[in-house]
Amino acid sequence: MTESVVQSQALGKEVRITIRRPDNRNALNREVADGIIAAICAAERDSDCRVIVLTGEGERAFCAGGDIKAGADGGPFVQDPAAPDHFAGRLFETIQACRKPTIARINGVAMGAGAGVICACDLAVMADHARIGTPEVKVGLFPMTIVPPMMRVLPRRRLMEMFITGVPLTTEEALQFNLVNYVTDAAGLDGKVAELVAQIAAQSPSAIRLGKYACHAMEDMTYPQQMRFAETLLPLVAQTEDAREGFDAFIAKRKPEWTGR
Known part of the structure; x- marks a missing residue:
């Protein structure tokens, strides 16, 4: 039986999703994308899961990009022109729309x-030996499907420099341009991820879920539209069980017991 190229493992309040193609530097193909999407959907249904962590197997690579060696059997550069839906686009949309917090554990390139x-x-969270880049121009390509998620994070001029030169960012640059939250040495990577998981798991699941929903919805609104949406949503958030529990716990000076409702 063929070993799965994606592993999903419950680790307390965390579900860790790992790309398991170390010999191919955890390169992305259709099977990997479908595996991650399925694992995220399962983690969203798991009431014990509070945080989803995505990573790659080993220390060499987080994900070295689309599998150039793959052809019609699942590579990202072969597409039926009559069916433009692309698995990489579905993957990024699934991660972005996930209702639970997601952390990229960047263990390598x-x-x-x-x-x-x-x-x-x-x-x-990035290990200090890792690098992040978009080298597609070096092989005559342009990273079309990653433009939308990257445009929402990086400054335009830095992003265009990455796209048209193919030069990767150092860890210092990744921090400077807010591509990552933290950089650690390899030995400290899991510790920092665990710290973030614990901090998130201590908070209200419903507040985080509704907050992510609001942030994503407001992203493409005008400023007045954002304010009207926020004004409408805030009283609804305050009516959740978690909000009532949070108020009661604050007044009683005790630790809240979240239900996620």
Whole structure:
């Protein structure tokens, strides 16, 4: 039986989704994308899961981009022109729309589609030996499907420089331009991820879920539209069970017990 190229593992309040193609530097193909999408959907249904962590197997690569060697059997550069829906686009949309917080655990190089996955996640922690880049121009391509998620994170001029030179970012640059939240040495990567998971798991699941929904909805609105949406949504958030529990716990000076409702 063929071993799955994507592993989903429950680790307390975390579900860790790992790309398992280390010999191919965890490159993305249709099977990997479908596996991650299925794992995210399952984690969203899991009431014990509070945070989803995406990573790659080993220490060499988070995801080295689209699998150039793959052809019609699942590579990202072969597409039926009559069916424009692309698995990479579905992957980024699934991560972006996920109702639970997502963390990219960047254990090694993240190129092309790997950079897109990072930008689609809510948070990112990077090992100091890793690099993030978009080298597609070096082989005569342009990273079309990762443009939308990356445009929402990086400044335009920095992004265009990455796209048209193919030069990867250093860890210092990734921090400077807010592509990642934290950089650690390899030994400290899991510790920092665990710290973030614990901080998130201590908060209200319903507040986080509705907050992510609001942030995504307001992203493409005008400023007045954002304010009207926020004004409408705030009283609804205050009516959740978690909000009532949070108020009661604050007044009683005790730790809240969240239900996620």
